[in-house]
Amino acid sequence: MSHLMPDAGPQRVLAASNFVYTVGSGLYLTAGVLYFTQAVHLPADRVGIGLGVAGLVALALGVTVGHLADRHGARGVYAATLVVQALATACFVRADSFWPFVLVVCSATGAKAAGTAARSPLIRHYGGDRPQEFRAYLRAVTNVGISVGALAAGWVVQVGTLTAYHLMVVGNAIAFLVSAALLLLLPPVAPVPAVGGPRRGALRDRPYLLLSALDGVMAIQFKVLTVAVPLWLVGATAAPHWLVSGTMITGTVLVVLLQVRVSRGVGSPAAGGRAYRRAGGAFLVSCSMISLAAGLRAWAAAALLIAAVVIHTVGELWHSAAGFEVSFALAPKHATGQYLGVFGLGAGLAEAVGPGLLIALCVMWGRPGWYVLGALFALTGSAAPFAVRWAEDRRRVPRPHLAVPDARKSSRMNGTAIDIT
Structure with missing residues (x-):
């Protein structure tokens, strides 16, 4: 695991934030669809339609939010996308029919895509001479975090109760908020003049x-x-x-x-x-x-x-x-x-x-x-x-x-x- 730990400083803060975030993502990737089909009892085809609509919404946000991160400071914009994603994820517990489901999943998926674009200037700024190599570090950390989240989601699926699924949703939202809070330890990145x-x-x-x-x-x-x-x-x-x-x-x-x-x-x-x-x-x-x-x-x-x-x-x-x-x-x-x-x-x-x-x-x-x-x-x-x-x-x-x-x-x-x- 030593090669997954960058030197102390901004790189380690970003890696820690990424790890916490991907633990939450691992929860959702493993059991998110099952939550809506098994716990909320939405038809699988309707869930598929909602996820497809959310994917199209996400496509529209990446470029715009990436531009905002360049012009107004990447740390604040990225943290804001994580907070939005946390709030949207927490609202999953209230999405008990098709249209509320579409609304919250579009919000969460759009915030996720926006956050990916907003994080890129941070990776370039703090990645040293080879931000590409630092991005590879983060991908390795991502796989570890998703694996941890997937293990926790396995317990949720095994138990299969609505309470267990709600705990998963709340844990996912908390992970996103903690990830955003860790970003406050980063020195702010000055906006890049146009x-x-x-x-x-x-x-x-x-x-x-x-x-x-x-x-x-x-x-x-x-x-x-x-x-x-x-x-x-x-x-x-x-x-x-x-x-x-x-x-x-x-x-x-x-x-x-x-x-x-x-x-x-x-x-x-x-x-x-x-x-x-x-x-x-x-x-x-x-x-x-x-x-x-x-x-x-x-x-x-x-x-x-x-x-x-x-x-x-x-x-x-x-x-x-x-x-x-x-x-x-x-x-x-x-x-x-x-x-x-x-x-x-x-x-x-x-x-x-x-x-x-x-x-x-x-x-x-x-x-x-x-x-x-x-x-x-x-x-x-x-x-x-x-x-x-x-x-x-x-x-x-x-x-x-x-x-x-x-x-x-x-x-x-x-x-x-x-x-x-």
């Missing part, structure tokens, strides 16, 4: 938009181990059902142990492009192996699935490292929140459509669908290096709205020249 050019420059940066889209397609892989593999394992293979937990634990442990190390090897946008390509190849191999588990004896299917999960997780490590690198390295410092908000659009769309796509391909279609999914990942990874080169070439061409402001204007604004590199 430079000339469009207020939504990230939405006009076509190479960055393309990379965001490619990363979004690749981000569907995050749902493979949580949606497609459990359904395939139970419905199409002879592997023991308890292996569903085994696959999740295998992936989580590998991410905790290896994410930082893998990210250290991806030190430039070009390296990020190559990591995307390797990730796509790994996903193609793992998807093919998962499909072949159907029809095998139980022990053979179990062994093949575990091996496939290991390969898939290696691809996940490369994919995450690539995303950390290109999203930060190709975003101008004066618009980190805005650009990272745009980069999150692809992943948000994958969150909304990924489960349905995986069910249609891998569960309803069956074995051919796994091959199609693997090919989709491989083609996406192969396109990424070309998109990275386009983005780097575009950044080498001087653009008027990215030029360094006149020194006299800079001194009138804040006494120093503005760093926009």
Whole structure:
């Protein structure tokens, strides 16, 4: 665990805040849907519709809140999103019909997406020379926190009473409030003065938009181990059902142990492009192996699935490292929140459509669908290096709205020249 503890100071405060937050997230990820279907007794299809609407709301908020974090101070904006998320989560206990459920889940999901964008300037500011590597630390911490939350949620599901589920909701909200309170230990980050050019420059940066889209397609892989593999394992293979937990634990442990190390090897946008390509190849191999588990004896299917999960997780490590690198390295410092908000659009769309796509391909279609999914990942990874080169070439061409402001204007604004590199 020592490699998950940054040096004392702002990095450790951010890591602690992230850990507390993800413990709460682990509670909800594991038992949130069950709360609304089993405890509140909402129909599963209505819950699915509400979550889909919430996903669309989240897509609309990331860029706007990221821009606010750049211009008005990231610490305060990020803390505000956590407070909103806590209040919305606490209101789950009152959401006993469809429309109140839609309202609170949209509020909570929107605040979550906004917080992800607002946190990005903090990561860049306090991440040192390599904020990408610090982001990898936080992802490892995230997996530990979610695992702890998932263990607590297992007790809730086992007990299955309304009181137990309400305790889960309250615990989730408290975790978000504590996470926000820990941010008060951070020195505030000064707002970044605006430079000339469009207020939504990230939405006009076509190479960055393309990379965001490619990363979004690749981000569907995050749902493979949580949606497609459990359904395939139970419905199409002879592997023991308890292996569903085994696959999740295998992936989580590998991410905790290896994410930082893998990210250290991806030190430039070009390296990020190559990591995307390797990730796509790994996903193609793992998807093919998962499909072949159907029809095998139980022990053979179990062994093949575990091996496939290991390969898939290696691809996940490369994919995450690539995303950390290109999203930060190709975003101008004066618009980190805005650009990272745009980069999150692809992943948000994958969150909304990924489960349905995986069910249609891998569960309803069956074995051919796994091959199609693997090919989709491989083609996406192969396109990424070309998109990275386009983005780097575009950044080498001087653009008027990215030029360094006149020194006299800079001194009138804040006494120093503005760093926009």
